[in-house]
Amino acid sequence: MKISFFKNFLLFLSFLIPILAFAQSKSDRELILIDKDWRFSFGHLFDTEKDFGHATGYFSYLTKTGFGDGSAAKDFDDRAWRKLDLPHDWVVEQPFSENGSFSHGFKTAGKGFPEKSIGWYRKKISIPESDNGKIISLKFDGVFRNSKVFFNGYYLGTEESGYNGFEYDVTAYVNYGGENTIVVRADASMEEGWFYEGAGIYRHVYLQKTNPIHVITNGTYVTSEIKNNEAEISAEVSVENKGNYKGSIEIIQMIFDASGKQIASVSENVNTPEFYKSNVYASKLNVKNPLLWDIENPNLYRLETQIRKDGKLIDIYETSFGIRTVKFDPEKGFFLNGKSLKLKGTNNHQDHAGIGTALPDEIQYYRIQKLKEMGANAYRCSHHPPTPELLEACDKLGMLVIDETRLMGINDYHLNDLERMMKRDRNHPSIICWSVGNEEWNIEGNIVGERITNVMQDFAKRIDPTRPVTVGISSGFRSGISSVVEIMGYNYLGNGDIEAHRNEFKQQPGMGTEEGSTFTTRGVYFTDDAKHYKSAYDQKPRPTFYSIEEGWKFYTERPYLAGMFIWTGFDYRGEPTPYGWPSVTSYFGMMDVCGFPKDNVFYLKSWWGNKPVLHIMPHWNWSGMEGKEIDVWVQSNCDEVELFLNKKSFGKKKMKINSHLEWKVKYTPGTLEAVGYINGKKVLTEIQKTTEKAEAIRLSLDKENPSKGNVSVITVEVIDKNGLHVPRANDEIMFSIKGGKILGVGNGDPTSLEKDQFIDDVSLAAITNFKEQKGSTANLPQELQNYPENDWKTAFKDRDYKNQAPSYIYKGEFNLNTISKSNIVSFFYKKIGVETVVFINGNKVNPSPEDSQKYILDPAILKEGKNTIHIVATPLQKVKDWDVMNTDPGIIQVVTPAEPWKRKLFNGYAQIIIQKEDNAKEFILSASAKGLRNANLVLKK
Structure with missing residues (x-):
């Protein structure tokens, strides 16, 4: 069942949280998720001033212990930084640019954008005195990439890869009974893969407490x-x-x-x-x-x-x-628990529409369930270790997994990564095979590849002898890696003679680790290269590559092949082959980046699943093409199918196994109907109707979505007066929400340059040209005075702290690129005096009631371009000669409120991902569009 x-x-x-709580109540172990309430700001790849002066001190964090400086310092003032929760991918928030990386989806981040390649994260936590004597550590599931972590100003270490989990012991650095500061600097200037990878702390972070034993x-x-x-x-x-x-x-x-x-x-x-x-x-x-x-x-x-x-x-x-057995046989393929099972797999990267790589746990389940519904039983982690929650979803939903490391090699960097992945993942019953490489063209066919593979295989067997090892190979199948790898991984029929390889290496099991690689666009049935849209009919993508149907027929007809993994289950950002800009996502998926099915899904569902299937393509809205022949395909596993147009039969056709049926039908508006028969009995009927014009928006909770979770996936579409989905609708829909927040929006359009997220823009303006002159009295003025221009000198330079003036007048400048009434501009003052008065452009400003060192500035007193700040203050006094006095007056924060959330439909559909507020009993999503009836969706807690 x-x-x-x-x-x-x-x-x-029941497995994820209560087990931890149960353990906490009985032992010294605690594992506390600390994803909420982080501060974030961009630094800079090479400009140290824009990188908050980090690593510029006389003693750096590498020269002396505890000297984390700039934004790595424990007491750095991060109040002006943006507040957010994890997981977080800063790349998905950025706009698109033709100058961006082709492989990463043309987002304005990475090495070509130094101001968006460094991200800083800070969080404060309290650790009670009662924890003194325990081992305290920080656990990160993954940070992309090249992360440096500090705790209370102490440098903990660097993790280069964006895909490894890592842990740091902070026991010696803890301020027990008080506040502690975690700081992470992520450097995403270098790419690890040739696909969208995101950036930042995109997986979970935990605080762990244990007994010393x-x-x-x-x-x-x-x-x-x-x-x-x-x-x-x-x-x-x-x-x-x-x-x-x-x-x-x-x-x-x-x-x-x-x-x-x-x-x-x-x-x-x-x-x-x-x-x-x-x-x-x-x-x-x-x-x-x-x-x-x-x-x-x-x-x-x-x-x-x-x-x-x-x-x-x-x-x-x-x-x-889990308790199970797995076996790869060179003659009979794959066996699970002693029973023959053909692997029906997909390759997948880890991003999703609207949220990039920062997937909530519920979305991992959502995506695996989508693949299961298509009939898939296997998942290849392409091409890096996955997030732990994906493997948990595969364990609990019943999905077989090939777990793959990121790089091939024999040194500590490569083998340590492999070992960490395997030790983290080897208890998952879903994993049936370890992959130690993919398409390493420089070594695939030579002795270097053989040597590396032999070392990695033997190394893997030392850690887990219960599972075999594979490599995905694409540049020839009879030499190098392919001659020694335990399980041969064939990447594409067109790249070599599989049968010739099998005849030479008859004791080597094999499977298609990548196959298909077709180009399709959901809802498009005529290729339009000018618009970068590929027809959704299953076609050979290139002369030497094979369609999905051709690939599946080849693998399913050969018992010695364990099965195949299609490239890919979902579209993904980046690698928009065969096009380039302005295409920003791939075309390979059986589903688009939202998980909306393309028509190939129904071919696979027919032959991978175990239920009757009947699907007609294309839709039947072709105004202006009356009388022209339309290719009509039916995907089904019925014995026979009969096609009708407006009740006129086009005859029955017999379905060959692992095939589809085709008709050519002259377009006439109306009803296209298919009837499926099994053993001569009518079992299914499917129709495509010509619709009326769009009249209303429809919002629906995706039926696979876990309603008990905090995150929900909502399908957005428009319908005609008869309630029929309008398949060519591209209306722009506006969204608002009560009782929750929107995480992201998408529509599956590979050329859409719309925003994925609508968030407030937070920018920081430094105070520059900071000067001072002495005041004659400790009484601070309430109106700005005229001060002699000749008396200004560089602030704090050569200050004699044993002989200070009664007060000091400081003057500085800050630049605002634009200013409007909608901007929220604040001055976050960093204390440079005992008593302080602040003037902006000659106007006295008062501190905010909730923070005496924060000044919210009225836009009416601000100017586009250069603005002047004066600070009059009585001086701070040194207690000890070696005290280091603050000389930074603070920073200007400019918040530009986000636009309302919106997204265009693409061929009838869009998707919105929402998250309930913790204490909300219900939340209401509202959608509106010009000329359409609005929609509301109410979801209760």
């Missing part, structure tokens, strides 16, 4: 061996000791089923690892009558590892796992 998506999503929720991160490894009707579970656990305890500890391993019932346990007293060392301890447990994990019934178990010291529970570590 197929488990419903809603049930699976509830399982997801604890299970290390990713420190368990669970395998199973099935004998008769019993599974023997091998559970390895790596325990670390960051304390001085030298006695024994008890390790308890318990297995729970999906209902929470304990079904097995074992305990052992062992010697504690030595100081700052770890030991691996292995246990055996038996599960009788195991419920196997498979794609239809993804049964999961939970291993609970407990550590007790002197009888006291000090750590609990939870591991989700």
Whole structure:
């Protein structure tokens, strides 16, 4: 029985958070999600002044411990920075430009845009005094890319790759019982891939607390061996000791089923690892009558590892796992739990319309469910380690996975990345294969490729001997990597002779790691190269490449091939082959970037799924083409299909397996109808009707979307007076929301240069040419005086702090490129005096009630271009001679409110992703457009 998506999503929720809370209540371990309330600002790739003066101090963070300077400093004033929640992708927020990167979707970010290639993040957290004695660490699931992390001004380390998870121990740097500052600098100036990668902290961040004796991160490894009707579970656990305890500890391993019932346990007293060392301890447990994990019934178990010291529970570590067997056979293909299964897979990158790479967890489930509905049973992570939540979705929904590392090589950089990925992911039952490379053309066919592959394969086997290793190969199939790789990964039929390779390497299993690579645009049925639109009919993309149908027929007809992975399941940003600007997304997907299906989805659904399917293409709105022949295709797995136009039959046609049917029909408005027959019995009817003009907007919660989550995916369309979807509508729709927020909008148009997100623009203007002169009295003026021009000198230069004037008058400048009544302009003052009065363009301004060092400026007193600021203040006094006094008066923040949210429909559809407010009982999404009836959608908590 197929488990419903809603049930699976509830399982997801039950595993993700309550387990952690349960563990927290019983042991010293806490894992706290700290995604909310970060501050963000752009720095600069090479201009240190624009990068907040970072790494310009006499002592840098590399020369002396704790000298994080500029925005890395603990007490840096970040009040003027933008406030946001994680996950966050700053690239998706940027406009498009022809000067942007082709491979990354022409966004104005990256090395060509130094002012948008560095992102700074800051967050303050409190850690209670009661945590003193625990091990405190920060855990990042991924930051793109080349991230430097600081804690209270202490440099923790650099992680170059944007796809690795990483962790830093901050125990020694914590201000217990007080405030602590986390700072991350991400440098996305260099690309790791040739596809859209986003930028910033686009995955989750956690604060972890453990006992000094604890299970290390990713420190368990669970395998199973099935004998008769019993599974023997091998559970390895790596325990670390960051304390001085030298006695024994008890390790308890318990297995729970999906209902929470304990079904097995074992305990052992062992010697504690030595100081700052770890030991691996292995246990055996038996599960009788195991419920196997498979794609239809993804049964999961939970291993609970407990550590007790002197009888006291000090750590609990939870591991989700499944019991199943996988096998690749060189003659018979792939087997799951001893049963032959053809891999029906897709390749996918990690971005989605409107939100880029910053996917909420619910969207991971949404996308996997979309692929499952298409009939897919396998997913290749192209071409990097995925976010952990994607693998959790695959575990819980029943999707097989090829997990892939980013780079091939034999040095620490490459092998360490591979090891981290495998140790993080090897307990996921969904993973059936490790991929250590993809299309490495420089080494694929030579001895260097052989050597690297041999090392990486053997290295992978040391970490996980239960799964095979593959490489996706595209430049010939009979030498180099392809001669030694364990599972041959064929990338495209046109790149080599698969049968010749198989005849030479008969003991080597194989599969199509990439196939198809077709170009289609959703809802377009006549190629228009001028507009960069490709017809949605399944065609050969290039002379040596094959259509989806041709590819699937080849792989399904050969039992020795395990299956194929289509390039791709979803369109993705960047790599807009075969076009360039202004195309900004790919054309390869079976679905567009929103997940709206192209017609190829129904071909795959017909032959990959197990339910009757009937689909007609194209739509039947072709005003102006009356009397012209239209190619009508029917995708179906019925035995026969009969086609009608306005009740006139065009006859029945028999369906060949793994094929489709075609008719040529002269266009006449009305009803195009297909009737499907199985064993001579009518089982399905499908119609395409000519619609009337658009009259109203329709909003609907996507039926696959988990209604219990905080994030919802909404389909936007327009309908005619009869309630029929209008397939050629391209109206611009305006949106507003109450009780929640909009995360992003999209429509699947590969040439759309519309904004993905409508957010307030926050820009910062520095105060420059800062000068001072001495005041004669400590009484501060309430009106700006005339001060002698000849008395101005550089502020704070050669200041004698033992002999200061009663007050100082400071003068500076700041530039505003534009100014309007809608702008919100604030001066964030950084204290340079005891008592202070501030004047802007000669006008006295008062501090805001909530912050005595923030001044909200009336646009009426501001000017476009140069503005003048005067600050009159009584001086700060040094307590100690070596005290460093602040000389920065502050910064000007200009907030330009965002435009209203909007998006054009593309061939009838758009998508909006919304998130409920935590305390809202319901939220209301409203949509309007010129000439159309408005729509409201109410969703309750």
